[in-house]
Amino acid sequence: MNPLSLSGISKHFGGIVAIERFDLEVESGEVVALVGDNGAGKSTLVKIISGVHQPTDGEIRLAGERVAFRDASDARSNGVEVVYQDLALVDLQPVYMNLFLGRELRRKPFGLLDRAEMARQTQQLVDDLDVRIPTAKATLSDLSGGQRQAIAIARATHWASRLVLMDEPTAALGVAETAKVEELILKLKARGAAVLVVSHNMEQVFRIADRVTVLRRGRQVGTRRVAETSHNELVSMITGLSS
């Protein structure tokens, strides 16, 4: 059973068709890129899978099981994690509090926050993923943009049991930081995660993705194995102009 299976997903906002009959399977240990021009419906699709929007029509299956999420928390508790481009982190808090945001560990019998245990687990996770930060107790605002996005991805890795969605995870980052984050995405893949990543960056798609699916004005133009397509073919699929 594939971690994610979408069939016939459509989304209408009033009379406007945002997504029209979208199909996709994402396997374990696979990175699928979702590309398209602005307004093609990429973010809408991510929002549908993460429970922010409900599809007008179609089926979402996680590991073969049909799901219908009421909201983002509902999707999260079903093992779907999202990495946003605008860092959904609290930068005045330590790294470990960010990793456990909304799911803080508590110590029996009085239910006090277990900061030591959260810091320990965080340290272990960042060490495993080779994220270089001074310490899990560092305040987030003292880290670089790349380190912060790495923390966001580490958080998704820690909690995702099935699927990680990434909406332009490197859009706000510099070249070196982007490289670190891409390395991390490949590490996720090596650990067997299913990753669906929205990207504007063609070179990046070729560097990290196994397959790529193209949206144009809400329609799915096609899906290709990265090894069997070319930059030119993708561009003409995105723009609708033959090259």
Added chain:
Amino acid sequence: MTIAPTKAPAEKGVHLVVRSWRNYVVYVGFVVVFLYFAATQGANFLSGTTLVNIVTQATPITIMAVGTVFVLSLGEIDLSIGSTVALAALTAAVTLQVAGAWWIAALAGLAVGAVVGLVNGVFVTLVRLPSFLVTLATMGLVAGLAQQITNLQSVPVTDEAFGWIFGGGTLLGVPILIWWSAVAAAIGWHVLRQRRFGAHVLAVGNNASAARVSGIKVTRVRIAVFMLSGMTAALAGLLYAGRLAGATYTLGTTDLMSVLAAVIVGGTALTGGRASMIGAVVGSLFMSMINYGLLLAGLTVAQQEIVRGVIILIAVSLSLRGKKGS
């Protein structure tokens, strides 16, 4: 915001020293003002009664400061606490005359605070108005109610138990007001630092949308904090009624400035996400010490207000300057 990862360690060290120095303004200020009054007033100021008085006078401010730390941590403000003090005190005093039992009066007073907080919270979250405007409006509304319910008349509090618990009692040789301050501060610190609720308050104040996508019930947290703030103001009102053996609509009217100054000087950011409970408590003692020292120095009420205003301006500038960008 961003600090390059390659930044030299020395530079970062300086940055940390500057930042932490600002967090300690209140402690330094406390010691400086203490030494100044000790030097100029001598034995008068250093007597045990004076020092106990400074803490007991500060009690209502300390308790409201605990609530206000949570409100500012959210990046919100509650201007209605001052008038809630009077309405809660009057409600408790009137209830005491009608019902007779101290605990029914206390509950009635606290319920007033909870309701004011609930109204504030609902308008801030569900109607989505800025807390500044909402609490400015409820400040006036509550002050009006406080004048209305007894027609500007003061209400005496003669109940012995009420007077002991909220005013003149001593427990293990320590005035009960000091116990109230200590317990409120300890609970406030515990909830802010050791409870999930405190972590969520700071997260919402820091980045509400991040908190929301992380599954934190943002609306619920905001309403709870406004109710907490209203209830600390109500408790302060009970303590005034107990200590002064009566309630009047003017109680607490000048407290808002003292509470905000105490909390801000104590290192809690107005912009949310950064808080210090211990700083706020020391800040409230600092404000109380200034009041007392100025009184001992023989200044007139008008002169006291002027000097207090200047000192607050200096202290707040020192603790806020340059913090906006960080």
